[in-house]
Amino acid sequence: MKKWTHLQLISLLLGPVGLFLHVLYSYFPSHGERLYSASTNKLFIQFQSLFTGLFPFSFHEFLFYGLILFVFYLIIHTFIRSKNASQKQKLYFLSHLFNIGTFLSVTLFIFISFWGLNYSRPSLSETYGFHRTSYTHKELINLYSYLIKKCNTLRENLPENEVGVFTFQEDYRSIFKRAFLGYEEAASLFPTLGGNYGNPKPILASKLMNYTGITGFYSPFTGEANVSTAIPDLWLPCTTTHEMAHQRGYAHEEDANFIAFLTCSLHPDTDFQYSGYFLALLHTQSALWNVDKNLVKTLNTHLSSKVKTDLNYNNDFWSKYDGWIEEISAQINDSYLKANGVSDGEKSYGRMVNHLLDYYEAYLH
Secondary structure, eight states: OHHHHHHHHHHHHHHHHHHHHHHHHHHOHHHHIIIIIIIIHHHHHHHHHHHHTTSSSOHHHHHHHHHHHHHHHHHHHHHHHHTTOOHHHHHHHHHHHHHHHHHHHHHHHHHHHHTGGGGGSOOHHHHTTOOOSOOOHHHHHHHHHHHHHHHHHHHTTSOBOTTSOBOOSSOHHHHHHHTHHHHHHHHTTOGGGOOOOOOOEEOTTHHHHGGGTOOEEEETTTTEEEEOSSSOGGGHHHHHHHHHHHHTTOOSHHHHHHHHHHHHHTSSSHHHHHHHHHHHHHHHHHHHHTTOHHHHHHHHTTSOHHHHHHHHHHHHHHHTTOSHHHHHHHHHHHHHHHHTTOTTGGGGGGGHHHHHHHHIIIIIO
């Protein structure tokens, strides 16, 4: 009994130990990159994802459903045992709470040690020396104009459905199988994006996830890049490569968004390239809109009719899922990001524009 109690106490301390390591990495990011993100953690995630990748379904999704059932059972069980409880039963109830605390502490430690430390990782642009901190209005306009031209050109000969919306001729499996090709190209420029990882996984509850506004997620517990398959075809390539960026240890959303653009733009297939440039177009449009709405309206007149059709379809599609579920989901995600040191929460997704400007000036200009 004493041994078990000691083990529980040690387990209870694992959470604070994980938080300490998180703070330590934030003070020494270059050492953390060398000793953790680009080495031991990279190898661990490759092994982890290759193992879970042997199976066609998402391990994380089934673990999540199992956890919901377990928590529901635990609440009912604890309530029944504590109702009209004797002194001995009340001690049992306190012991039960202690066990829950231990479970949460161990879970937090696993999250941090398996992947969460990467929230203190230097960005890709910082690691490879094309990072800047300030930009001019003119540079933002030049970037947006460039993205408009690229989207127009790439969209021209892509397949579309009967109403003119971009559509894949194959299903999501083709996207998952081809996604790694963009990473192979990107790794020649940025070696930290290289490696052999398990394939992305489809989410069974994809249609339900649309109501949350979430198109995919990475699971640190299983090493899986999970992707919704019920989203517009236009989003499948960049969403897949976004989650694969998390799988490669880039935790921040602006980094994952930029890497999604990068790997799609370098991909040998035009459908991936268009998806990546479309992602960049929307985020740059949003940034420029905050500065000069009238200018955005003027520049948008240069979008081709095909790109405009895709934009309109995208807006119509997501408007069907607006509501309180999406709002709650956004608040939860915002809180999660802030808890991991991302001070501006969900707004950090848009910071990919900083990386786009870095990359545009260094490689595309």
